[in-house]
Amino acid sequence: MRFYKISDLFSMEDGSEVSIRGWIHRKFQVGKKIFIRVRDSSGVIQCVIEEGVVGKEKFNEFEGAKRESSVVVSGKLRTDERAPGGKEMYVSEGKVVGFADDFPIKGYEGVEFLLDNRHLWLRSTYLTNVMKVKHTALKLLREFHTQEGWWEVTPPIITSSAVEGGATLFKVDYFGEPAYLSQSAQFYLEVLIYSLEKVFALTPSFRAEKSRTRRHLSEYYHFEIEGAWMDMEELMKFTERTVEYVVQNLIDERQKELEDLGRDIESLKRVKAPFERITYTKAIEFLKQNGVNIEWGNDYGADEEAMLTKLFDRPFFVTHFPKTIKPFYMKVDENDERVVKGFDLLAPEGYGEIIGGSQREDSYDVLLKRIVEQGYDPKDYYWYLDLRKYGSVPHSGYGLGIERLVMWVAGLEHIRDAIPFPRFRERSKP
């Protein structure tokens, strides 16, 4: 038997005999007539079952099938304005494959209940739409970098030390020795540019902070790139082209899902390179003019970042931060020793930082000095320092938070919905 995708049925002729399989999304019974809305991965269609047509036994079988029961049904398609989407199937035969117990999610539950029942909530059209958007975003990132001559590589997740200090690491028992879950693949990518020149990786990253915001996860997908011979300017140009490519093609390929999610497509259409740029110094001036009590040299917080996002109606760069608030690997600007050649890319509409990048320090002596300056032990970074001793080159790279990108593009209120099984706070179930 050939099974059709439900989404394909809506473009077929009335009278077509088709079979589908899926799950009962909604069900209504009126006397001797049962309406079931059958869902598969592509869509939902209403099916009408009448006792006079399928027989009493089959009718009773479907009568006993609750929401989320899995079914196979066959029948004729016909147009009916009373059906959602304007088409329905008039069932001639079918069977219940797996009967469902009473499904706990009815549609008015709170956050905690839904998170405890995430394994069931993932069947919702809302989360399904988000997952489809995410898939396409990942596909587009890979597609673009491959087209542009980049190599995908697979850095380790288990590491022996912090890439940068500060952020809390998850500790694991590695054959009796302490090891940590990676919070960035950057240093490993820096190794690989000496052979592949331009590399990217998609890996989970882990942060053990007990963050309490709608923008943080303990486990998230990190898209990182590193390019040999690239300076900060080249990297920023490449970054904005990447974001433009992903967003513009998403509008095209996932239009229906974005609309279902209630996303304002017009604001996404404005995501065209080049993006505006503002230096950290100018950002601080702006904040001061708007009554924020902040001094040059301090990092701005979430409230301040939100103020900045209102300056532009598309993503924009903040550049040249004081070196005191940025990690040692960022290259100090030769025109102004107080700042580094690093940038953040902030998404508009209050979404904030989605990418952080920089040109890397390529001088052995300067890097060593900065490691010591920031209180780290150079021995822990022996292999990272080594890279500067064997044909060092200018190079740059960035890290993009996949779930933050999805959250912004899909217009989500919370980052947890950009990942099927969110890990945050102490939550690790389901």
Place this chain on the structure above:
RNA sequence: GCCGGGGUAGCUCAGCGGGUAGAGCGCCGGGCUGUUAACCCGGUGGUCGGAGGUUCGAGCCCUCCCCCCGGCGCCA
């Protein structure tokens, strides 16, 4: 880690001058030949987050603890 809010029926919540618990929805049974979170009739429903304490008596007052939500910090 800090600040704020909250944990009462399967779910969403009400109850608080202390007198030992209520609604809606769900669920179960019945009815209905066009439903869109269907509708109508009947039924079912609770260690009031945990442990101590005050009191004749605690969901309600006190102490400690646990869990959840939102904001900050940290960052992608």
